[in-house]
Amino acid sequence: MKLYEFHYRWEWELQSSPEALWPLLADTNRFNRDTGVPAVERRSNGGAKLTNLRRRLHLRRLGLAVDWEEEPFEWIRPQRFGVVRRYLSGPIATMRVLVEISPKSVGPKSGGGSRVVYQVWARPRNLLGLVAIPLQIGVISARRFAATIRRYDEFTAARPIAFALPARANFAPGGKARLLSLGDALLKQEVATKLVPRLLQTIEDADDLTLAKLRPYVLADFWQAPRREVLELCLWATRLGLLEFHWTLLCPLCRGAASEHKTLRDMQVRVHCESCNIDFSANFAQSVELTFRPSPAVREIELNEFCVGSPQLTPHIVAQQLLAAGAQRILHLPLESGRYRVRTLAHPGGQYLTVEPRGSPSAILKLQENGWPEEERRLATPATVHFENATAAEQLFMLERLVWNDQAVTAAEVTALQLFRDLFSSEALRPGAEFSVGSLAIVFTDLRGSTQLYREIGDAVAFSRVLNHFEILKEAIVTEGGAVVKTIGDAVMAVFRRPVAALRALLHAQQKLAAGPTPLHLKAGVHYGPCIAVTLNDRLDYFGSTINIAARLEGQSSGSDVVISAPVRNDPEVQEWLTLQSEPFVVAPIAATLKGFDEQRFDLWRVARH
Numbered sequence: 001m002k003l004y005e006f007h008y009r010w011e012w013e014l015q016s017s018p019e020a021l022w023p024l025l026a027d028t029n030r031f032n033r034d035t036g037v038p039a040v041e042r043r044s045n046g047g048a049k050l051t052n053l054r055r056r057l058h059l060r061r062l063g064l065a066v067d068w069e070e071e072p073f074e075w076i077r078p079q080r081f082g083v084v085r086r087y088l089s090g091p092i093a094t095m096r097v098l099v100e101i102s103p104k105s106v107g108p109k110s111g112g113g114s115r116v117v118y119q120v121w122a123r124p125r126n127l128l129g130l131v132a133i134p135l136q137i138g139v140i141s142a143r144r145f146a147a148t149i150r151r152y153d154e155f156t157a158a159r160p161i162a163f164a165l166p167a168r169a170n171f172a173p174g175g176k177a178r179l180l181s182l183g184d185a186l187l188k189q190e191v192a193t194k195l196v197p198r199l200l201q202t203i204e205d206a207d208d209l210t211l212a213k214l215r216p217y218v219l220a221d222f223w224q225a226p227r228r229e230v231l232e233l234c235l236w237a238t239r240l241g242l243l244e245f246h247w248t249l250l251c252p253l254c255r256g257a258a259s260e261h262k263t264l265r266d267m268q269v270r271v272h273c274e275s276c277n278i279d280f281s282a283n284f285a286q287s288v289e290l291t292f293r294p295s296p297a298v299r300e301i302e303l304n305e306f307c308v309g310s311p312q313l314t315p316h317i318v319a320q321q322l323l324a325a326g327a328q329r330i331l332h333l334p335l336e337s338g339r340y341r342v343r344t345l346a347h348p349g350g351q352y353l354t355v356e357p358r359g360s361p362s363a364i365l366k367l368q369e370n371g372w373p374e375e376e377r378r379l380a381t382p383a384t385v386h387f388e389n390a391t392a393a394e395q396l397f398m399l400e401r402l403v404w405n406d407q408a409v410t411a412a413e414v415t416a417l418q419l420f421r422d423l424f425s426s427e428a429l430r431p432g433a434e435f436s437v438g439s440l441a442i443v444f445t446d447l448r449g450s451t452q453l454y455r456e457i458g459d460a461v462a463f464s465r466v467l468n469h470f471e472i473l474k475e476a477i478v479t480e481g482g483a484v485v486k487t488i489g490d491a492v493m494a495v496f497r498r499p500v501a502a503l504r505a506l507l508h509a510q511q512k513l514a515a516g517p518t519p520l521h522l523k524a525g526v527h528y529g530p531c532i533a534v535t536l537n538d539r540l541d542y543f544g545s546t547i548n549i550a551a552r553l554e555g556q557s558s559g560s561d562v563v564i565s566a567p568v569r570n571d572p573e574v575q576e577w578l579t580l581q582s583e584p585f586v587v588a589p590i591a592a593t594l595k596g597f598d599e600q601r602f603d604l605w606r607v608a609r610h
């Protein structure tokens with residue numbers, strides 16, 4: 001017996017724009033939770049592989065076990081999204097959801113606002129479904145959907161730049177008192193004190209989903225505060241027990257969380273992504289993100305999943321569409337300028353696109369059995385895109401922006417920060433694990449003629465002068481956002497994310513040390529290139545040929561110059577900084593053969609004051 005399909009259609013006129021509503025409405029994990037859907041569990045499909053991000057899911061509702069297979073969500077940001085669910089148990093056989101968001105009025109006199117049309121089609125499995133659907137969807141969901149959508153709209157309309165929906169805090173026993181006393185302790189540290197009350201307020205007021213993954217740079221941008229200050233505030237708050245670390249390893253393909261850990265030590269180098277069914281090596285520079293969450297001793301955070309395929313879980317994917325073999329689909333896309341790629345799960349690579357004002361108004365993006373064309377396409381915005389699946393199998397087309405989120409704090413970045421190394425010296429990697437950290441600026445320094453110094457001014461004075469030199473050097477390094485990795489005798493190894501910061505720190509320290517009655521001469525060199533992070537003597541260290549080369553540059557320095565390699569010299573920020581100085585530095589080439597690298601010739605330069 002095939003039962004009648006129910007159809008519900010709700011329409012709302014809202015004040016906020018589609019762009020403002022999208023992050024909340026298309027966050028179906030949040031929406032499901034806010035409308036009272038129970039938490040879902042992922043289930044295996046009994047060994048059979050599900051294709052194209054289909055998933056087996058389970059939940060319990062009113063004591064009833066409900067199992068279903070979920071199709072991948074399809075969407076075009078910020079216009080529409082939808083999903084189809086085929087139930088294996090429970091009162092419903094199939095359910096289809098489609099949400100469309102359009103601007104309320106178009107044209108120069110448009111007052112903004114959106115029209116949201118929410119539709120549900122549900123076919124009952126049995127007689128219970130005939131009763132349950134009109135009650136559950138027609139009455140309960142209808143009321144909750146309307147209330148939740150109105151709440152989102154009021155929130156985004158009142159705060160065009162929002163950080164988190166307000167929510168009633170679920171404090172742990174004694175949590176509120178702990179929050180206040182840890183706040184006092186935080187004020188006594190070297191942090192930007194004006195940010196402390198804001199952090200406390202956030203921990204108290206923000207909703208669970210935001211607090212489960214607190215991003216310091218998102219907070220900083222929202223507070224209009226320097227990003228490093230907010231990151232350092234979060235590090236101190238973690239040291240004191242107000243926040244906890246949350247390290248997420250992101251899959252390089254889908255950028256979903258492939259594994260999540262409380263410490264770096266728990267992180268594996270080789271990881272498997274369930275969604276993409278690929279193995280990959282963790283890369284600190286891009287794929288390991290550090291977020292924070294409140295300590296459970298302060299506030300308990302809801303960590304259940306309510307929807308696993310939400311468009312907002314992969315916000316870099318602007319359009320996702322499931323195309324049967326041989327199918328075509330036309331999409332009208334409002335795209336921001338930048339580079340994009342269309343890919344599917346079954347074929348390597350993708351079709352690359354650049355969106356720019358002079359690009360073409362339309363393009364056919366066609367996948368054939370032998371893969372994607374190599375030629376990059378140029379598209380205007382808005383553009384009409386034809387997805388074409390010319391293969392013999394169903395394909396999930398994903399159009400994604402290629403830039404990585406610049407509001408993410410990466411492991412490479414935070415481990416190169418002095419405060420992190422000072423506060424979390426035990427946060428090392430699993431012994432033997434090696435992680436690529438991308439390119440870093442590696443600095444080595446040494447004191448010139450320190451033996452002579454000991455002879456001239458006596459051991460005691462010379463020793464305190466040498467100790468004092470570490471302080472001055474470290475201060476210069478920290479001011480520029482770098483970190484001391486280790487000291488070996490009078491020598492120091494330090495690391496920076498950007499070459500220009502390393503150069504500035506060294507020139508500054510050199511000048512400061514050369515002043516005074518017993519001047520010290522700091523020999524210094526900087527090299528920039530890819531590095532590998534490891535744990536050495538229980539501490540985060542680096543190795544690789546970049547470090548070996550960097551270690552030898554200091555030997556070429558006279559003690560009143562900084563020796564830099566070609567990657568440092570050619571760095572655009574370094575070039576710009578050198579030309580912007582009121583008293584320009586002398587940058588003179590030196591030809592040198594470095595020990596241990598006899599077969600290579602290195603182009604080196606000396607950077608010195610006049």
Ligand SMILES: [Zn+2]
Nearest residue numbers: 251254273276
């Ligand atoms: Zn993946």
